Amino acid sequence: MSANVIAMFDAALAAAVTRAGPEISATEQGHVEQGHIKQTEILKDLFEGHYESATTVAQAFEGAVLGIGVAEAVDGEIVAFDDTVWRVPVDGIPVLAEPALGLPFSVVALGGTEVSKSVAAGTDFTGLTTLIDEILKAAGQHDHHAVAAVRVDGTFTGVVLRSEPRQQRPYRPLIEVLDHEVQFPFDTWSGTLVGFRFPDVSDQVVIPGLHLHGIGADRRSGGHCHRAVTVSATLRVWIDDVDIFVPMTGVHYGM
Numbered sequence: 098m099s100a101n102v103i104a105m106f107d108a109a110l111a112a113a114v115t116r117a118g119p120e121i122s123a124t125e126q127g128h129v130e131q132g133h134i135k136q137t138e139i140l141k142d143l144f145e146g147h148y149e150s151a152t153t154v155a156q157a158f159e160g161a162v163l164g165i166g167v168a169e170a171v172d173g174e175i176v177a178f179d180d181t182v183w184r185v186p187v188d189g190i191p192v193l194a195e196p197a198l199g200l201p202f203s204v205v206a207l208g209g210t211e212v213s214k215s216v217a218a219g220t221d222f223t224g225l226t227t228l229i230d231e232i233l234k235a236a237g238q239h240d241h242h243a244v245a246a247v248r249v250d251g252t253f254t255g256v257v258l259r260s261e262p263r264q265q266r267p268y269r270p271l272i273e274v275l276d277h278e279v280q281f282p283f284d285t286w287s288g289t290l291v292g293f294r295f296p297d298v299s300d301q302v303v304i305p306g307l308h309l310h311g312i313g314a315d316r317r318s319g320g321h322c323h324r325a326v327t328v329s330a331t332l333r334v335w336i337d338d339v340d341i342f343v344p345m346t347g348v349h350y351g352m
């Protein structure tokens with residue numbers, strides 16, 4: 098059960114990830130030490146309704162700079178930064194995630210060199226993605242193959258966060274679960290958004306594009322972030338390579 102294998106991975110992306118090493122050692126930001134992203138499970142399995150534990154909070158987030166995930170049985174969105182892991186259940190109020198809590202899916206950044214930029218007011222997710230791609234390009238990465246860990250701290254308008262109700266077996270596909278998602282809109286919201294900018298691929302392995310989860314500055318709100326527009330914010334990016342682990346559970350033996 099504990100043996101891990103590296104999953105099949107988009108060939109172009111895998112090549113880009115492998116290639117990313119030495120090229121980024123000298124940039125206009127100075128030396129950029131490549132970090133590391135650890136993803137457990139693949140998007141396809143999650144979308145097919147495999148909500149059983151594939152790892153635990155303690156296992157997945159040890160040494161994490163930041164990370165995201167979903168709780169077992171889709172019992173909340175997972176958000177991690179500042180050595181803390183939260184679970185945001187369907188009521189939208191963050192609670193500390195227990196170390197033993199099971200996760201069917203997680204993506205965790207383990208380090209690397211941080212590149213920091215202030216963000217102009219009025220920047221939405223598209224604008225943030227452009228900014229991140231500029232940072233990656235300056236570091237010698239091809240933006241269409243880029244993988245980066247992302248953190249945005251600040252004040253935002255037009256924020257929509259979401260969580261989903263806990264599921265009962267037999268599990269429904271994720272798309273049906275998300276039909277019943279609960280949204281939390283905020284005219285003005287201060288907090289921290291963390292997540293990843295993966296390439297815009299549809300390989301069913303990684304989540305394409307920019308994907309962020311948030312926790313409010315007062316720790317009273319959080320969840321998956323549908324959208325947010327900056328009022329004033331600081332963007333931090335860690336350029337990373339990726340390993341994807343698929344635990345040898347029943348799912349992968351066709352059980």
Ligand SMILES: [Zn+2]
Nearest residue numbers: 309310321322
């Ligand atoms: Zn999410």
